Amino acid sequence: MNVVFTFLDWFWVVMFLLLMIGSGILFYRLGKRSESDFFLAGRGLPWWLPASSVYATHTATDTPMWITGVSYKHGMAGIWYTFFSAWAAISAFVSTRIFRRSLAYTQAEWNVVRFTGIGAEMLRGWMAGWQVFMNMFILGWVGIAMGKVCEFLFGWEPWIGLITFSAVCAIYVLAAGYWGVVMADFQQGIIAFLIIMIVSIWGIVEAGGPSGIVEKLQNLDIQREARIETLAAMDANQLSSVSKQELAFFGADTTMTYQQIATLEATDFSMPRTEASRTNPFAFTGWATGDLPLAWCLTMIFIAILGGFGMGTTIDWYAEAQRIQSAKTVRDATYSIWWGTLVGLVRNSIWAVAILAFYVLNPWVFDVGEYEMGWFRLGFDYLPAGMLGFFFAAILAIHLSTISSHLNLGALYATRDLFHHYAKPDASEKELVWVGRISTLILLVGSFFFGLMMEDITSWLIFAIWIMAAGIWLPNILQVIWWRFNSWGYLSAWMANLAFSWLIVWILPHYGVLPELADYQQFWLLMIFGAFVYIPVTFLTKPEDMDHLVKYYVQARPVGFWGPVRKEAIRRGLINDPNAAATT
Amino acid sequence: MSWIRTEWTAEEADEWTKEDLITIILSPLAYLLLTVGVALACLFMWQGYVLTVIGGICTYYMHKIIDPKLRAISSEYEKKQQEYLADLEASTRWEN
Numbered sequence: 045m046n047v048v049f050t051f052l053d054w055f056w057v058v059m060f061l062l063l064m065i066g067s068g069i070l071f072y073r074l075g076k077r078s079e080s081d082f083f084l085a086g087r088g089l090p091w092w093l094p095a096s097s098v099y100a101t102h103t104a105t106d107t108p109m110w111i112t113g114v115s116y117k118h119g120m121a122g123i124w125y126t127f128f129s130a131w132a133a134i135s136a137f138v139s140t141r142i143f144r145r146s147l148a149y150t151q152a153e154w155n156v157v158r159f160t161g162i163g164a165e166m167l168r169g170w171m172a173g174w175q176v177f178m179n180m181f182i183l184g185w186v187g188i189a190m191g192k193v194c195e196f197l198f199g200w201e202p203w204i205g206l207i208t209f210s211a212v213c214a215i216y217v218l219a220a221g222y223w224g225v226v227m228a229d230f231q232q233g234i235i236a237f238l239i240i241m242i243v244s245i246w247g248i249v250e251a252g253g254p255s256g257i258v259e260k261l262q263n264l265d266i267q268r269e270a271r272i273e274t275l276a277a278m279d280a281n282q283l284s285s286v287s288k289q290e291l292a293f294f295g296a297d298t299t300m301t302y303q304q305i306a307t308l309e310a311t312d313f314s315m316p317r318t319e320a321s322r323t324n325p326f327a328f329t330g331w332a333t334g335d336l337p338l339a340w341c342l343t344m345i346f347i348a349i350l351g352g353f354g355m356g357t358t359i360d361w362y363a364e365a366q367r368i369q370s371a372k373t374v375r376d377a378t379y380s381i382w383w384g385t386l387v388g389l390v391r392n393s394i395w396a397v398a399i400l401a402f403y404v405l406n407p408w409v410f411d412v413g414e415y416e417m418g419w420f421r422l423g424f425d426y427l428p429a430g431m432l433g434f435f436f437a438a439i440l441a442i443h444l445s446t447i448s449s450h451l452n453l454g455a456l457y458a459t460r461d462l463f464h465h466y467a468k469p470d471a472s473e474k475e476l477v478w479v480g481r482i483s484t485l486i487l488l489v490g491s492f493f494f495g496l497m498m499e500d501i502t503s504w505l506i507f508a509i510w511i512m513a514a515g516i517w518l519p520n521i522l523q524v525i526w527w528r529f530n531s532w533g534y535l536s537a538w539m540a541n542l543a544f545s546w547l548i549v550w551i552l553p554h555y556g557v558l559p560e561l562a563d564y565q566q567f568w569l570l571m572i573f574g575a576f577v578y579i580p581v582t583f584l585t586k587p588e589d590m591d592h593l594v595k596y597y598v599q600a601r602p603v604g605f606w607g608p609v610r611k612e613a614i615r616r617g618l619i620n621d622p623n624a625a626a627t628t
Numbered sequence: 629m630s631w632i633r634t635e636w637t638a639e640e641a642d643e644w645t646k647e648d649l650i651t652i653i654l655s656p657l658a659y660l661l662l663t664v665g666v667a668l669a670c671l672f673m674w675q676g677y678v679l680t681v682i683g684g685i686c687t688y689y690m691h692k693i694i695d696p697k698l699r700a701i702s703s704e705y706e707k708k709q710q711e712y713l714a715d716l717e718a719s720t721r722w723e724n
Contacts (some may be wrong), residue, residue, distance in 0.1 A: 120667055123663060123664075123667060127659075127663065130656060130659045130660070130663075133652070133655040133656035133658075133659045134652045134655065134656065136655065137651050137652050137655060137694065138648075138652065141701070145705060147709070147712050147713055147716050148716070153716075153720075156719065157716070248670070253672075254670065254671040254672040255672060257671065258671065323668075323671055323673070325664050325667060325668070349656045352652075373702035373703075373705070373706060374698065374701050374702045374705055375695075375698040375699060375701070375702040376702075378698055385659075386658075386662065386687075389659055389662065389663045390662060390663070390666050392663070393662075393663050393664075393666040393667035393670065394666065394667075394670060396667055397667055397670040397671060400671075460720075464720060465720055469720060469721040470721060599708075599712055601642050601644075603644050603648075619639075619642070620639055622639070622640065622643060
């Protein structure tokens, strides 16, 4: 589709870009004061500012594509894909509190607060390097998603959308650092939420309202039966003009040849769900069968919610860690994570309903690339002239909020953990701010290369999430809740996870040693295999130095199995024993 | 709710207590109810309204239970923060 903008549409776009760049210039003086200001806004923000940043950062250009993809395919039950962000439910009250009290700038720095010696330094260096890479990678994949949106809308080459808008965003990140990011995120979060509501409600109304959607889904069930009858009546020659995606959608076994499918009766076509059940969030396809099994959903909820006891159990933690430290108190940090995530979850629910509207307006689209653009199409197909520019400005808001956060976050790891800690520990604040800016620029240029290399967003996304989450999910919790877990155990978990991820996800299935496993099955396998490495390594190496552990315990007050450290802290008189106080 | 504490000393607030436990049960429940509830409410389904209201009640009680404790933790911790920050900077600059 090629969208034609009127003067009013371009007016919205230009005004929005000026507003964003202007906010960067406005906070330039605050951002350049120190490393703490350039990366944490001086650690003094009220909860609603980092909360809006949490929401805005995790509303990226590829988010509506991804949510549209799963909601179009699975109906309302697709919202469980988005429920991984519920890790914040427990994290806000447990690991957020502990991390905020550690005061570490980054998760990499937290390693030297929690662990000690060469193991801790190796973890810090490894994690910092990994995060610089990951942020460049995320910038690339979000950037190319914008490139694809611009290609879809205006027919531009993908690189134009990628480079133009990431470069515009870099202006205010370079000028004001995290101050610019968080202030722009606040505005972008409001604009993005407003337009998501407007477009979604508009789409729902176009589809006949909520009751119209339900009625149309029921009618689709009747049309579906007719289509299956038609397919069953076709001979092999006629069937060859029907795509395999369409045959799969209507329940034919697509591992069969067209000749074999032509022998099927209508009753042999078995769709995993009725059209009417698309309104049911619990319409699973069986315990472990079909494309949306209950076992997968339970694994997702288990990983998400219990992951909140740990740090880094999802890829989003690393961005959230920066927001936690920028909050002015522990309480502000807690509420920023909790409320920012809730707004995201509610937004996903509204999106899912809007995609149902898109589904009834455009049923049975079989090409993933086409239906993933569904939410964008709701806006550009149905909003009136003059509003299109506002919609595109909101898409830019969605895009810029994510790009700015990851530019600043990647630069934080490069500056604080690599340059400041290893290269020049006595660097002045002015030098550190400049290194932050140079790192931002390097990340920006690197992201262009990543973006242009990335063809299939989804498979990379899933692999990146597994690398970051699966095999180290449990170690990420153990490092918080178990005093005996040491740096060598944690380091070995990372190394083992890298090796096992490649093996289980790519190499072994490629050579037929393992069958192709569902993602939730890979998760359990990676968790078990990893434990065979890091548990023995932990017990075969010494515990962390007790002085260091006591210092950490008194400052961060971690939850879980910290008995020996707590006793030592009480013995040294660093904390009081509430039980002793109760008996005297 | 007399069994829920609303007055905390700094030392007491630093401990993990039943108020934390109740909060981390109510919090995911609130997320779950509000996610599903809002989706169904947008389709004008009565179940959606019921779940959303229950989710809202969970959120209200969660805050009522944990907020006094969070305030106590925060006010106490802020007094020590400068000292801890100095320690952190010293370790970055390898002075100890």
